[in-house]
Amino acid sequence: MLEKTIKTIRRARSKISGTKTRPRLAVFRSLKGVSCQLIDDEKGATLAYVKGKNPEEVGKELAKKAAELKIKEAVFDRRAYKYHGKIKTLCEAARAGGLKI
Numbered sequence: 001m002l003e004k005t006i007k008t009i010r011r012a013r014s015k016i017s018g019t020k021t022r023p024r025l026a027v028f029r030s031l032k033g034v035s036c037q038l039i040d041d042e043k044g045a046t047l048a049y050v051k052g053k054n055p056e057e058v059g060k061e062l063a064k065k066a067a068e069l070k071i072k073e074a075v076f077d078r079r080a081y082k083y084h085g086k087i088k089t090l091c092e093a094a095r096a097g098g099l100k101i
Contacts, residue, residue, distance in 0.1 A: 012079065023047055024074065025038055027091075029081055029086050033055075050062045060093050060096070062099070067098060071099070075101075
């Protein structure tokens with residue numbers, strides 16, 4: 001099962017890349033909460049990072065940080081997670097905060 005998940009993540013990452021103007025929005029989901037970061041893959045640098053228990057608050061906070069950095073759009077990297085539940089809530093909250101995904 002783990003090997004299949006790793007293959008899925010690698011396959012998705014080979015097609016997704018972020019830049020300074022359009023960074024990659026990487027999401028990690030745990031049992032207790034959610035964390036996400038905006039990553040510039042050209043430099044290998046994290047531009048913004050947010051974590052918390054409520055995915056809606058995390059999405060809104062990330063949208064605020066992106067606005068401060070003058071970032072208007074991002075590439076969504078959901079890894080091997082389904083677009084459902086916490087992941088969907090976080091993404092919709094970031095969109096509502098003004099980030100184009």
